Amino acid sequence: MKEAGIQVESLSLFYPGNPRPALQGINLTVYQGEIAFLVGGNLSGKTSLLRCLGGLIPGVLPGKWQGRILVANKSLNAEGNERAPAGVILQNSDLYLLPRVYDELALPLVNSGLTSREAEKRIVLLAEELGICHLLNRQMSSLSGGERQKVAFAAAIAVDYPVILCDEPFEQADAEAAEAMLSLLRRKAASGGTVLIATRYFEYARYFADRIILIRDGAVIAQDRSGNAEKIAGMVPECRISWRQRSQAPILTVSGSRELFFEGVTHLFDSGHGIKNVSLEVCKGEVVAIMGPNGSGKTTLLKHTVGLLRPQEGRVWLRETETSRLPVGLLAEKIGMLFQNPDDQIFNERVDCEIACSLRARGARWNEALKEAAHWLAKIGQAQIAASHPHSLPYSLRQIVSLVSVLINRPEIIVLDEPFKSLDYRNVEILMSIILELRQEKDNPIILVTHDPTVTLLYANRVAFFDHGEIVLQGVPQDIFFSTQFRNLSLSRHPFIRGLLDSNNH
Known part of the structure; x- marks a missing residue:
């Protein structure tokens, strides 16, 4: 019987100032040697779950969770004072620590105990597989969004973690990089590692997952082997669109x-x-x-x-x-x-001020601009975020x-x-x-x-x-x-x- 690489029991998560749980009663298991896809629409809880599994909440980001999380047989502390044994690929690839690509890749390797020469060998091999050798001496700020995503992926997978957590890793990747990413993730799983990929695209899961886990409103609503994808596909219409449409x-x-x-x-x-x-x-x-x-x-x-x-x-x-x-x-x-x-x-x-500001810059009165901003927010079904700070939003x-x-x-x-x-x-x-x-x-x-x-x-x-x-x-x-x-x-x-x-x- 396979051992669990990720095990979650009765996990609930609350963010500060919000009485509604971001995650509620999550139970799931992803086994060693398995690639699982976590599929859900916007605000379904995918990113929040990966943050908890990666030990980022509450250690790096605010939030309080309760329940039980095991990552590579290590029980995570809800106080957030220890890191999960996992490589984490965040959705926002614009977050980086060092100005040069090579240094950004070397940092996690050196921190894991490798010598500079050992780190260099691993970086070169990984860069060749991902097709980013030409980027190694570039400045991070000069890269396109897709190029930064490749670098973020390389930095997370460079260290030999037993678990890899990916938040929309293929979103901006070109063909060669996406193929290389999948190849590396499959190799990780084949060697006994555990891979969990969050995506809003059901089609990714249909073609490339061993297991599919569906999430909505912070709760797991279904999970099954990818061979049974059609049985659960209709449960997430927000994540599917027919090619024939x-x-x-x-x-x-x-x-x-x-x-x-x-x-x-x-x-x-x-x-x-x-x-x-x-x-x-x-x-x-x-x-x-x-x-x-x-x-x-x-x-x-x-x-x-x-x-x-x-x-x-x-x-x-x-x-x-x-x-x-x-x-x-x-x-x-x-x-x-x-x-x-x-x-x-x-x-x-404030969100409404942000939207109204562009009208104000073109001569509209402030009250009129705010009224129009409120109209547009209602039009897209987001009236409730008008007073929120934009950077507090997902x-x-x-x-x-x-x-x-x-x-x-x-x-x-x-x-x-x-x-x-x-x-x-x-x-x-x-x-x-x-x-x-x-x-x-x-x-x-x-x-x-x-x-x-x-x-x-x-x-x-x-x-x-x-x-x-x-x-x-x-x-x-x-x-x-x-x-x-x-x-x-x-x-x-x-x-x-x-x-x-x-x-x-x-």
């Missing part, structure tokens, strides 16, 4: 007039990364999805729309005006941009707050950098319905960067694939995803995309 995608008509035009744009950084000779038209009414590997130039392109970067070669046109002639402030009035990290856009101490809600702060201004062009990376499909549908409403009003074009093929298929009428700073393929998503050209791209090997394509063939 693309037939229900909105029919988007495009007027044909050009709103935004990147004409032979090149912008290369000292590292050699960036974009090279990119030409892309975005027409009135279009929803254009941008996809591609980490560091392929997607965010670099978007920053050119609002003047945060200027072309080294080529030009960017806003209708008939070259944007280099326009100040950033004027571009920001016309083009609303959501950054990849919501914390880069949050500055106020990552998914901070993402929503930042997105609403952009949309409330009804910009002429909407530019979104991974707007749904932390959101379940229920919230994606709510927010996309609002975005498409705005598009319906003024035929606003929308550009969105995403790693989620389902979002592209359901909502975009054109997709452009980037690789090494260039557009290598573009066209109608429903045609492109099943084309021979797409299957030759590295992106088609992403485990999620591969699973969805295989399911379509059956």
